[in-house]
Amino acid sequence: MAGKSELPPELLDGIEDLEWVGRHVARGLGPGIHPSTLVGFGEDFERHRPYQQGDDLRHLDWRLLARTDRLHVRRYREAANLRTMFVLDGSPSMGFAGIDVRPKKGEGPLTKLRFAALLVAVLGHLAREAGDVPGLVVSGGPDGSPLYFQSARPGKEAWHALLHTLHGLEAGEPSPLAPILDRVGGLPRGRVIILSDFLEEDGGEALWREAGHLCARGDDVTAIRILTPDELGRGSEADGLFADPEYPDRTVPGRPRGDVGYAERLARYYGHLARELEERGVEWWEATTTDPLLPLLRGWIRGESRR
Numbered sequence: 001m002a003g004k005s006e007l008p009p010e011l012l013d014g015i016e017d018l019e020w021v022g023r024h025v026a027r028g029l030g031p032g033i034h035p036s037t038l039v040g041f042g043e044d045f046e047r048h049r050p051y052q053q054g055d056d057l058r059h060l061d062w063r064l065l066a067r068t069d070r071l072h073v074r075r076y077r078e079a080a081n082l083r084t085m086f087v088l089d090g091s092p093s094m095g096f097a098g099i100d101v102r103p104k105k106g107e108g109p110l111t112k113l114r115f116a117a118l119l120v121a122v123l124g125h126l127a128r129e130a131g132d133v134p135g136l137v138v139s140g141g142p143d144g145s146p147l148y149f150q151s152a153r154p155g156k157e158a159w160h161a162l163l164h165t166l167h168g169l170e171a172g173e174p175s176p177l178a179p180i181l182d183r184v185g186g187l188p189r190g191r192v193i194i195l196s197d198f199l200e201e202d203g204g205e206a207l208w209r210e211a212g213h214l215c216a217r218g219d220d221v222t223a224i225r226i227l228t229p230d231e232l233g234r235g236s237e238a239d240g241l242f243a244d245p246e247y248p249d250r251t252v253p254g255r256p257r258g259d260v261g262y263a264e265r266l267a268r269y270y271g272h273l274a275r276e277l278e279e280r281g282v283e284w285w286e287a288t289t290t291d292p293l294l295p296l297l298r299g300w301i302r303g304e305s306r307r
Contacts, residue, residue: 140172
């Protein structure tokens with residue numbers, strides 16, 4: 001049995017209070033730390049810039065005026081709350097929990113969507129502890145629209161509404177992530193955390209293009225790939241008839257662990273996607289639905305096990 005400090009996700013899945021889950025796991029990690037991305041009139045001096053009409057005269061640097069005979073104002077780094085927007089893939093493939101050939105007891109294996117919800121609860125709690133403001137958008141609505149959207153808002157009421165949505169979340173319709181990221185691009189910049197299996201119809205081209213746009217405008221973007229052990233070829237050795245959750249009519253017989261080329265094809269797909277995202281400034285993290293949360297998150301924070 002795993003030690004209590006490892007906090008296996010199947011244990012946390014049975015806990016209805018996601019706020020407790022986030023707080024309990026975060027207690028073993030410590031607060032998140034991030035630099036402010038805004039420059040204004042705060043406390044830490046950043047730089048000078050030429051005076052413009054309308055600038056507050058209280059910020060004029062009179063000593064610099066005496067030396068240069070030019071008006072300059074002092075700019076400072078502002079202590080600002082950072083918007084942390086969670087982008088959660090709500091497409092049908094995220095409802096997959098893996099192949100379980102053992103007799104069922106309780107709720108069975110954890111779905112990718114539920115594992116992602118646990119991660120959002122923990123990372124959202126860390127963001128709030130750091131003074132950030134979390135928001136949530138879930139793909140999977142009709143015609144590519146969001147299944148759920150909550151802009152980043154401060155306060156306990158908004159946080160509890162977000163957690164309530166996560167608790168009852170179920171997969172929606174097939175939906176690419178690129179239009180959702182485009183919508184996030186219309187929000188104030190900050191941090192964007194994407195949680196998905198990244199099984200995109202176009203191989204992820206539209207995804208990395210939109211994620212690159214977010215990075216180019218100054219967002220801090222992280223992509224967290226979530227898969228089950230079976231999808232990684234580490235699960236059951238039983239033969240099966242596999243169906244694409246997003247297109248149920250597509251079925252193919254197979255045995256992932258017995259398919260010699262499966263792991264290579266999988267690594268090639270995700271390796272290419274990760275490189276394209278990283279070249280555009282996106283951080284790439286990987287998780288499995290059976291990963292104990294504390295070691296997983298510690299590795300991410302320390303930069304030890306992101307890939």
